Amino acid sequence: MYRPSRREILVAGAAAGGGLLLGWQVDARPRVLAKHVQATPPAFAPNAFIRIGRDGRVTLIVAQVEMGQGTFTSMPMLLAEELEVGLDQVRVENAPPDEKLYAIPGLGFQVTGASISVRALYEPLRRAGATARTMLVAAAAQTWNVDPASCQAHRGVVTHTPTGRKLAYGALADKAAKLPVPAPVTLKDPKDFKLIGTPAKRLDTPAKVNGTAQFGIDVRLPGMKIATVVASPVLGGKLVSVDDSKAKAIKGVRQIVRLKDAVAVVADHMWAAKEGLRALAIRWDDGPNGTVTTADVVKGLAAAAQTQGAVARNEGDAPAAIAGSSRKLESVYEAPFLIHAALEPINCTVHVHPDHCEVWTGSQVLGRVQAAAAKVTGLPLEKVEVHNHYLGGAFGRRLEFDYVPQAVRIAQQVEGPVKVIWTREEDTRHDVYRPYYYDRIAAALNASGQPIAWTHRIVGPSIVARWAPPAFKNGIDPDAVDGAAEMLYDIPAIRVEYVRHEEPVLNTGFWRGVGVTHNAWVIESFIDELAAAAKQDPVAYRRALLGKSPRARAVLDLAAKAAGWGERLPEGRGRGVSLMYSAWDTYLAQVAEVEVSKAGEVRVHRVVCAVDCGTVVNPDTVKAQIQGGVIFGISGALWGEVTLKNGRVQQSNYHDVRVMRINEAPAIEVHLVGNREKPGGMGEPGTAVTAPAIANAVFAATGKRIRKLPLERQLRSV
């Protein structure tokens, strides 16, 4: 894996076809895109391009991919703010894959995920804009032979304030391109922001309300075939044989492609491909996982939970304090495998030429897509062209690229381009699932009921060790312990351990918040258990432990007040609270109000969130992410689970993958705490904070403490 260089340099030069091109590179080696540039120090974190043509057209290139989270608007807002152009004046383009040019600072590769885009790029992109603007102003000042300080830029025009003379950016582009890149540029004082902090309209929306937005699945190419595929239903299984005689007889079916572990039907259209697939008689060799059930996985995790883990946090001697205490609580929490179920089924279009390869898809990791296609074809990286598209939902699923090598292997056997589309059933059975986690958690209370010691052992596979090996250090998966290692409650002795336990019967990966979604649920449920044991109010109990965390306390207070915490509720209803903080650097408190029927059905009536994510780039996007994240979180908490029988995922489509619908959606209020702290991530917190608030509300309504998700299944069984 690429490791980020500290020698991050800013380069500028003439763009092909004239005009000013600014690019941010992670190292000083010359590259294709930087062929004509003159490198000058000092260092800035990389990520974006600004192009200004002689015609005045400003193009902003966004390396972050749009999957609904609004990055296609928030990234340009950062650039445009300092560049002094309006969003109505720019064109936004997607960046091609380039692991160096577009690497996320600190991660070292090009990725959209982990709620990182605004956090990592808030300053680099503003610097990018400010640098370009400074050079354009300098070019104008030079033209007029005046002091640049007497000039001002506004909406793509530089004005010499004393005389009123004006020059547009387009007219200045050539001259600016020849100027040296200024050493540290001054960023705007936040009080002067015109765009940042405003609910700017999203740039991708118009195309998404009239059917013209292009998702990966919408690719159309001359001569393109459509294929659909079925892979071995058991992980590690192999194809033994396939009788394709009936499939071949179907009109429109062109070809049956056999891979080691899958069969694809290539056809003129998806209907023929689907019908062809249905008509195949396939024999699989299930391999070693052919009898595995969910219970086997849990057994393995439970056994691993008896062993000591790597220590992620250790203050005081928590195990000894708990062992010596007369007032202790210990619980086990289990979080199931979860599916992403993004609405756009997995798809990838590939055209393998003799000397190059083209890939069309929607991915959160473009560089990895490119590398995967290069590996399968044996072509050098630069001979693989990747065309990214809007992502029809991702939630972490498209951080994986398993479907790319598969599609390339199919395309290698097909003349011309082929679009491989997974059916919903295939998408469901071959997701890269949120892992099953098994947590042991314990605490000792003092005479007044306050916790004096806390131990939390997290057991599960490591996604990070597979996905970003350098980040897996000393036995710790930083994602698996995220939210637990940073837990804010002020307890004198804390020990957080991680036991890596792999159960390679199902591919597991990131799922909208992954580590935090499960840790926040465990921690916030258990704190609720402690409050109940101490016979104290859950909000007051938390509040007393947050003396050192004023921002956390503020969101807790705000959510409780807005939700009417403590006010009477009708019979059968309950309120639950949760608080979340993690490496995303966002503080989020939630109060949920639920009603539980005698049959164990949970209706979520109202959700109140208070969020402090520091500086807000686009408040409307932040609200949208919380609203959507809460709904995603409720689906997971109430119904989400993927189960295994005979090594096979038992779910297949939206009838047994239940996700929330409009008639079930609660009222959601979002209260933003405004401040100038550095921006926190917003894609995932809304999901992570939700399951515990719902579970605690269920406890308040029923007295039942649910320590295993999904909630409704447990409510029916306890």
Add this chain to the structure above:
Amino acid sequence: MVTLRINGKSHRVDVPPDMPLLWVLRDVLGMNGTKFGCGVALCGACTVHLDGIPRRSCVMPVSAAVGHSITTIEAIGATPIGKKVQQAWLDLEVVQCGYCQSGQIMAAAALLAKIPAPTDTDIDQGLSGNICRCGTYLRIREAIKRAAQTTTAQGGG
């Protein structure tokens, strides 16, 4: 060969009679605004109008669409109600990933054509077949009400 009337135009297509309308639209006619989500009428992403009634095109054999007037997302903006729905979607910034929104808009436009001022219950009934995994439901509900206001205020659209 069958003849389909889609968005006011006639199309002659050579497809099997049991082929779902969805794939005729997408893979034969290249009209990609109508989306594939589940293939079994569970998610609503493929919603089109057949004589103004919302239908799941992924389970509708093309033979059942012959002789009817088909409207897709590509043309819904040409109807007064469709245009107002799209505008309300923009005004309230409903969309996130956008993949389900063709279906949501088609369902919303059909609902408003039938019930100009829908209640929350009407909206629940009209839209509960349309999954949005990004969770834009609150804004969908508000946007339908917004579109209803502008529609009724301007004399029924």
